[in-house]
Amino acid sequence: MTHSPTSSNDPLHGITLERLLTELVDHYGWPGLAQRININCFKSDPSIKSSLKFLRRTPWARQKVEELYLDTQHNNPWKQP
Template sequence: MNTIPTKKQNNNPLHGLTLQTILTELVDYFGWEGLAERIPVRCFASDPSMASSLKFLRKTPWAREKVEGLYGFMLREKRRES
């Protein structure tokens, strides 16, 4: 039985995180308004909710990539602040 070796993801800050966790941390850090300024999508700007945002992000790869990139930026900012 051959198994494919899995790569370690030591340098990947997203490894093991759910999209909901990432979005929750971004909203806590930037707020919905700040998130909408940085990623201009309707689900962040107009009557934002976690459920509608998660639904949109799961269906829209380009928006999810932007959210993941912003999460990386947020982590770097937090490190600089401490």
């Protein structure tokens, strides 16, 4: 695959935080997500909406979620390239 000069090398380019979080919840469930990333919005009455609000305000937590997403995608042999 060739990249044009305007394409991004960011593996998360074009993926919204909502999509990323939804895919992680679908893959791990809220309990599994809370086990991997220890933040209250995943443990106490979790929802996509409340988690997105927290993650958008909390850079370190967002970074952990993005890293888990990338690890999950990298280790998934069924994921399309």
